[in-house]
Amino acid sequence: MANLNIDSVKDRTYDAIVIGSGISGGWSAKELCEKGLKTLVLERGRDVQHVKDYPTTNLYPWEFEHRNELPYSVQQENPIVNRCYAFHEDAAHFFVKDQEHPYVQEKPFDWIRGYQVGGKSLLWARQTQRWSNFDFDGPARDGFAVDWPIRYQDIKPWYDYVERFAGIAGDKDGLPELPDGEFLPGYPLNVVEKYFKQQVEAKYPGRKVISARCAHLSKPNQIHIDQGRVQCQNRTLCQRGCPFGGYFSSNASTLPWAAKTGNMTLRPNSVVHSILYDDKQGKAVGVKVIDKETKEEIDFFAQVIFLNAAALNSNLILLNSTSSRFPNGLGNDSGTLGKYVAFHNYSARISAEYEGLLDYKTDGRNPAGGGYIPRFRNLHKQETDFLRGYAAGFGAYRSASADESGIGADLKNAILQPKYGNWGVGSHMMGETIPKESNYVTLDGQKDAWGMPLLKISVDYDENDAKMKKDYLDTMEEMFTAAGFTNIRRNESSQAPGLDIHEMGGVRMGKDPKTSMLNSWHQLHACPNVYVTDGASMTSTSTQNPSLTYMAFSARAVDHAVNELKKGNL
Numbered sequence: 001m002a003n004l005n006i007d008s009v010k011d012r013t014y015d016a017i018v019i020g021s022g023i024s025g026g027w028s029a030k031e032l033c034e035k036g037l038k039t040l041v042l043e044r045g046r047d048v049q050h051v052k053d054y055p056t057t058n059l060y061p062w063e064f065e066h067r068n069e070l071p072y073s074v075q076q077e078n079p080i081v082n083r084c085y086a087f088h089e090d091a092a093h094f095f096v097k098d099q100e101h102p103y104v105q106e107k108p109f110d111w112i113r114g115y116q117v118g119g120k121s122l123l124w125a126r127q128t129q130r131w132s133n134f135d136f137d138g139p140a141r142d143g144f145a146v147d148w149p150i151r152y153q154d155i156k157p158w159y160d161y162v163e164r165f166a167g168i169a170g171d172k173d174g175l176p177e178l179p180d181g182e183f184l185p186g187y188p189l190n191v192v193e194k195y196f197k198q199q200v201e202a203k204y205p206g207r208k209v210i211s212a213r214c215a216h217l218s219k220p221n222q223i224h225i226d227q228g229r230v231q232c233q234n235r236t237l238c239q240r241g242c243p244f245g246g247y248f249s250s251n252a253s254t255l256p257w258a259a260k261t262g263n264m265t266l267r268p269n270s271v272v273h274s275i276l277y278d279d280k281q282g283k284a285v286g287v288k289v290i291d292k293e294t295k296e297e298i299d300f301f302a303q304v305i306f307l308n309a310a311a312l313n314s315n316l317i318l319l320n321s322t323s324s325r326f327p328n329g330l331g332n333d334s335g336t337l338g339k340y341v342a343f344h345n346y347s348a349r350i351s352a353e354y355e356g357l358l359d360y361k362t363d364g365r366n367p368a369g370g371g372y373i374p375r376f377r378n379l380h381k382q383e384t385d386f387l388r389g390y391a392a393g394f395g396a397y398r399s400a401s402a403d404e405s406g407i408g409a410d411l412k413n414a415i416l417q418p419k420y421g422n423w424g425v426g427s428h429m430m431g432e433t434i435p436k437e438s439n440y441v442t443l444d445g446q447k448d449a450w451g452m453p454l455l456k457i458s459v460d461y462d463e464n465d466a467k468m469k470k471d472y473l474d475t476m477e478e479m480f481t482a483a484g485f486t487n488i489r490r491n492e493s494s495q496a497p498g499l500d501i502h503e504m505g506g507v508r509m510g511k512d513p514k515t516s517m518l519n520s521w522h523q524l525h526a527c528p529n530v531y532v533t534d535g536a537s538m539t540s541t542s543t544q545n546p547s548l549t550y551m552a553f554s555a556r557a558v559d560h561a562v563n564e565l566k567k568g569n570l
Contacts, residue, residue, distance in 0.1 A: 009301065014040040014265070016561075017287050017302040019272050019317065022119025024534040024550040025308035026250030026258075027162065031558035032306070033263035037565075040265045040300055041258075042289060044309075045115030047268040048094075048122070050251040054241030056090040064089050083499055084112050086123055091239040094122050104444045106458035108496035111312065111503075117268050118251040119310065120501070123239050126215045126247050126367070127545040128168050129391075130159050130179045134379055135542035138432075142378075142387050145340060145435045146510040148539050149520035152179065158552035166248040166551065167224050169368060170213030178210075178374040178544075184218045186211040187368040191360045192396035192423045197371065199483040206379075207479075209394060212372040215248035215548075227253050236365040247367070269293055271450045274321040275305060275330050275530060283529045283570070284330070290450045304529050304561050304570055308554070311535030312341075315441050315506040316455045318532075331524035334514055337507060339440045341459050342541045344502040345390070345431030347493045348469045350476045352485035354396070354423040361398045361420055370395030373427070375543045377471065386467035390431040391543040392476065398423050425485055429472040432543050433497075434464055435505050459497045502546055504538035522557040529570040531557045 015037035018028045025041065032039040047053070061067060068089045075082045078098045087095055096113040103111055114120040133152045140147040156179070163182040171186035189197060189211055197209035216232040217224050224230075229245030229252055238247050245252035258264040269292035276286040276299060286301035307314050315338050321330035329337045370393065377389030400418035404411065439460065443453040473490050480488050497503075510516020513525035518537055524530045533554040535546060564570045 012299065013301040014038045015302060016040070016304045016306065017042065017300060018306045018308060019287065020119065020308035020310060020313075020534065021117050021250055021255060021266070022114075022308065022310060022534075023121045023124070023250060023547050024554045025119070025306070026121065026254035027551050027554035028306040028308055028533060028558055029258040029264055030254040031555050032562070033258040033261040035558070035562045036263065037562065038263050038265075039258070040267060040302065041255075042270040042272055042287065042300075043117050043119075043266070043268045044271045044292065045117065045119075045268060047266075048116040048118050048241075048251060050245070050256060051241075051243045054243060055093070057237065057240040057243050059090070080110050081112060083110055083495065084501075086239040090237070091123065094239070094241075101448065102454060104446065104454050104456040106456055107460045109457040109459050110496045110498035111457065112498065112501045113310070117255070117266065118249055121249040122241050122251060124547060125369075125545070126238065127369070127372075128170075128213050128215050128548040129372070129374075129544035130181055131155070131542055131544055131549055132177050132179050134177050134375075135540070135544070138388060138542065139540050142382070144387060145540050146508070146512065146515050149509055149511045154520070155549070155552050155556065158556040159548070162548070162551040162555055164221075165223060166215055166253065167217045167220065167229070168213060168548070169216050169218040171211050173208065173210045175208060175210075175374060177376075177379055181213070183213070184221070186213070187216075187218060187366050189371055190362055190366070190396055191357050192354055192425065193371045193394065195357060196394060196396070196425070196483050200373075200479055203482050204479065207373065207376045209371045209373055212368040212370060212393065214368040216367045217246050227257060229253065232367055234365045234367055236367055238367070271452065272309065272317055273297070273452065274317060275307070277321065277323045277325060277330060277527065279323065279325050284527050290452070292450065295450060303565060304531070306554070306558070306561075307530060307532045307536075308534045311503045311506065311538075312441055312455060312457070314532055314534055314536040315341075316443070316452075318507060319443050320453060326526070331517055331526045331530065333526045334516060336515065336517055338442050339437050339506065340435035340508055341439045341441055341503065341505045342433045342435040342538070343459065343497045343504065344500040344541060344543070345433055345461070345465050345469065346428060346500040347461075347495055348472050349426065349428045349491040349493065350473060350480065350488065351424065351426040351491070352480050352488040354425055354483075354485050356484065357423065358420070361400075369393065384467070384471060386464045386471065387434055388432040388468070389543060390429045390468055390472050392427050392429050392472065394425070394427045396423050396425045425480070427476050429469065430543050430545075431465065431468045431472065432541050434462070435508070435540060436462070441506060459503075461497065502535070502541070504535040504541050504546060507532050507536035508539045509537055510539060521560045522553060528564075531561055533557045
């Protein structure tokens with residue numbers, strides 16, 4: 001019997017364990033497997049295989065029972081996830097439903113989740129911008145949070161590395177606040193977006209409107225073809241899962257690449273309970289899993305563990321990983337675990353019309369979504385009564401309408417000869433929020449169906465966010481007016497934090513173990529064989545969409561971990 005137990009432990013022992021299979025977890029798995037480590041990838045959700053498990057990807061609108069709308073009863077049962085822009089009949093199966101995985105809102109927070117192999121990489125908006133030193137030195141310069149232990153030059157080669165593999169479309173814009181990357185051809189702005197770019201850059205020195213950078217294969221290279229991916233078809237049906245692999249996802253890219261090495265074991269339906277810490281060895285030794293279907297507890301073992309469960313779930317797992325050494329959560333000597341959670345402020349939009357350029361119309365679809373306005377507030381000096389700044393999206397479109405009152409040939413002719421109205425233009429803000437100790441997550445006494453404590457979330461806007469929002473609306477209205485746009489409409493959304501789906505922090509990086517959780521390599525200060533490279537690790541949020549940075553962090557951290565393993569330091 002003893003030998004059977006030994007064999008059982010051996011069968012559950014790997015070189016590395018990755019918790020989570022989303023954007024950062026997929027990259028961690030790919031890098032570990034490529035470097036020869038036998039790697040177990042744990043995913044709490046069901047298995048989703050590329051192409052095979054995209055049931056709606058090629059359906060026509062009339063093939064949906066409800067024409068891509070969800071029944072009223074489903075909307076009423078899911079008031080939180082129903083607020084997400086992509087929660088429709090074609091993609092609802094990739095979202096966590098409200099009643100399936102409850103959480104406690106001490107303050108309103110819309111937690112949007114995707115529990116399946118690939119996580120939210122099947123659902124993300126695919127916008128990809130690098131950080132710059134304006135972002136990494138922000139906390140130290142502006143006196144909030146703690147200083148990042150890294151700078152842009154530390155991450156630059158890893159941005160290069162992941163961009164080449166993932167495939168990022170963009171233009172070389174030459175902006176120090178938004179560094180250029182290893183780009184595939186960018187998607188061009190349409191005629192009104194170009195017009196707005198010309199107006200802004202002529203009238204407002206220091207402000208730019210560029211083509212949005214996105215994780216789409218505008219013109220694939222050999223490395224993308226080797227992954228089995230082909231050129232983006234510009235369908236903009238991405239939330240269904242892309243059968244072409246035209247945009248980057250774990251399912252289409254990193255996980256199949258890891259599987260090809262023969263070093264990956266993927267275990268879906270595995271709810272991670274905690275990371276196991278051995279007091280005698282003074283390090284983490286494995287992961288406790290609850291089988292989602294049988295609810296059996298199983299322990300898996302490894303020399304190094306990568307925690308990539310997505311920001312808030314990574315916090316939950318560490319908070320639940322208690323021992324005599326760490327009674328308040330694994331690695332939590334600083335007492336900062338779960339604190340200084342931040343997000344992106346998406347709560348303001350502005351729209352208008354443009355009566356010019358009426359001899360043009362939009363043709364086709366742009367998967368990049370149009371234009372992007374990089375942050376320009378408080379870059380070189382403090383110029384406002386709020387800290388940091390915002391970026392913004394910008395898009396223009398021209399819609400058509402047809403007289404559908406006729407029948408037969410009259411109806412057909414009317415539909416084939418639509419009438420176009422004025423151009424519509426719109427923008428949304430992406431504001432940086434300031435991490436604060438009062439924005440936190442912790443464990444609640446209630447348990448879920450698998451015996452896991454529910455996560456309690458207490459995160460809110462503050463005065464800085466309100467001032468920044470007003471500046472965005474005032475500034476964009478001024479720019480719209482200067483460009484000759486009319487019928488300008490300001491929209492202050494009442495959306496709760498979380499609907500941006502960019503929650504970050506709680507396991508922040510820092511130089512001082514007394515005020516942070518992770519060092520410059522994403523290792524827990526107090527438990528160096530555990531790495532956290534997802535959004536939980538973020539010290540501050542900047543204004544850029546964060547997923548590209550998680551990819552770079554993950555690849556860099558794996559390279560460090562493998563070298564440390566070879567040296568016997570882990």
